[in-house]
Amino acid sequence: MAHDERRLEVLRAIVQDYVSTNDPVGSKALSERHDLGVSPATIRNDMAVLEEQGYITQPHTSAGRVPTDKGYRLFVDRLSAVKPLSVAERRAIERFLDGAVDLHDVLGRTVRLLAQLTRQVAVVQYPTLSRSAVRHLEVVQVSTARLMLVLITDTGRVEQRVVDCHTEVDPDAVPELRTLLNSAFSGVKLTEAGGKVPDLLETAPTHLRGLVAAVSSALLETLVEPSEDRLVIGGTANLARGSALDFPGTVRPLLEALEEQVVVLRLMGEVDPSTVLVRIGEENAHEALTSASFVSVGYGSSERALGGLGIVGPTRMDYPGNMAAVRAVARYVGQLLAES
Amino acid sequence: MAHDERRLEVLRAIVQDYVSTNDPVGSKALSERHDLGVSPATIRNDMAVLEEQGYITQPHTSAGRVPTDKGYRLFVDRLSAVKPLSVAERRAIERFLDGAVDLHDVLGRTVRLLAQLTRQVAVVQYPTLSRSAVRHLEVVQVSTARLMLVLITDTGRVEQRVVDCHTEVDPDAVPELRTLLNSAFSGVKLTEAGGKVPDLLETAPTHLRGLVAAVSSALLETLVEPSEDRLVIGGTANLARGSALDFPGTVRPLLEALEEQVVVLRLMGEVDPSTVLVRIGEENAHEALTSASFVSVGYGSSERALGGLGIVGPTRMDYPGNMAAVRAVARYVGQLLAES
DNA sequence: TGCTGGCACTCGCACGGACAGAGTGCCAAG
């Protein structure tokens, strides 16, 4: 029905205008800026229907309309085409990310890049340990009774942990221990490392059993720790841009939520490299995020998501552009990490 | 002279009142809240002098006075006694920091703790590599032609770096290389590592020379990289508290400067564990910080500063309290890291 | 010489009314 179609067209126009101007959009302005082929009066009728259906709302009686969360949702799902990145943007991605020397560096650059491309807050997750495998384990004696265990994963992540053995450690046992651990765990997925432990304990020479037990449990703890999943955040300055307009009151709760990394990690939980996930306003479970949108995607190869990255911004954001940017960056990062 | 003394007393009272109330303070309010023993009229005369000398200023003609940067400076230098921490605060420090499992964890907790204690933005620097020594070097083969070099310092810091050798690497050479590197560099200060390289190259077996060269230069690069000095930042949400009152316009430039870690690192450059450094407003070279104050101190043993930590906040801050908090936390962190 | 009370003066700010502008809803006609 041409009827419904035009109504959707009106919604699209409202979203586009509102995102770019930040002013509630009225029927007259709409008919001028877009070629809808009908008069403002007709648009008003459509708007009344859209409002009744909950897609738009007016801040006060004599203002224009503003999209609701539901309106943005419809826009994202049905009205927006993926906006291809400009050449300059593609260039920027390469220029920014090439030349990174290690994982920390890659992710640091990624977060700055994303923040710059989207002008929003960017969030990048370290490759999750639970989806990584052991590349190498290193044991270094720190003091007579303490060892430092260094875990290097196949994703290039390096985790350290001090293990207190409660008893004096013979320095000569350390290389032995190292060899033993590596032969047992090298190439093993971290999620499966637990299963190897009993076996390892059995086959280990008696004088090493105590050490192996201590170190293994430290290794497994590393996995369980909520802190195991690290996050890099950047571009928070972008929150201070249109704050008064975009966020009710202050950006404070949002900043707090971002620092409370757990909150973001939970959002990041279900990422997948093949689809860009968009959570709009109230769709975010966390209260501080109810006036924000979260656009995320997984990075890594298609078989295996290493982690996620995304952006956080006001619900009034350029969804097509941001989705494209997030996806493009994730792809590039995925390639980059696959190489190393 | 009793004269000058009272004038200073007036300045102290102004600073204290202004910090706690955030309102320009007038002569009448001052005489009521403080026991200066003179009438408002007299205080007015003193204030006129203080203003002439540049210690205070009035936002507009019928408002009270507000301290200038110079006024805060005098206050910090001569008028403030070190405020001892409350028992609760001491407790909080211990409770917060004990139980940290590794360096990353310690610094993460530290930054949260500082932010919470001072209600300002907290900044903690990783132990600088240039002041650390090598505890262990680990070499792991990543692909046929690439190695990952992992540096573990005596401060518990772990740095990684991928080294491209441009030529196929014999897996059997890796353990050899590892032993060689460790015997050469273990215990050596990173600043002195460069000097060891020529010697090492000479004594190394011929078939390893190429590898040693590649790895050594990567090691030295790690030192030079500006990114070598990492920073943890927390409590940025505190900036959004009284923003409009404390910072002209927005907090945006400040947030940008904080993300631009170099800026903060430069400020942190001259830290020293024995004295708390306070930079007030315009004293900060960087433009974005001219309406902010920076309170910092080094942590580590008295002989050796490992790094610095501090807070950033509006010039209108509780200097004695914040200085005490920063110093106490630095001491505790210093002890903690000395142990490991 | 220094302190004090008194007084006139200056501003910023909050309050309230008037006004213009934007936008709507409804209705009757095409």
Added chain:
DNA sequence: CTTGGCACTCTGTCCGTGCGAGTGCCAGCA
């Protein structure tokens, strides 16, 4: 189903007023 017209309802802004806080100055007093 669309359109032009019209009355209505808001909000944001501008202006004038009054109030209160705070100052600077001056003359008197110890």
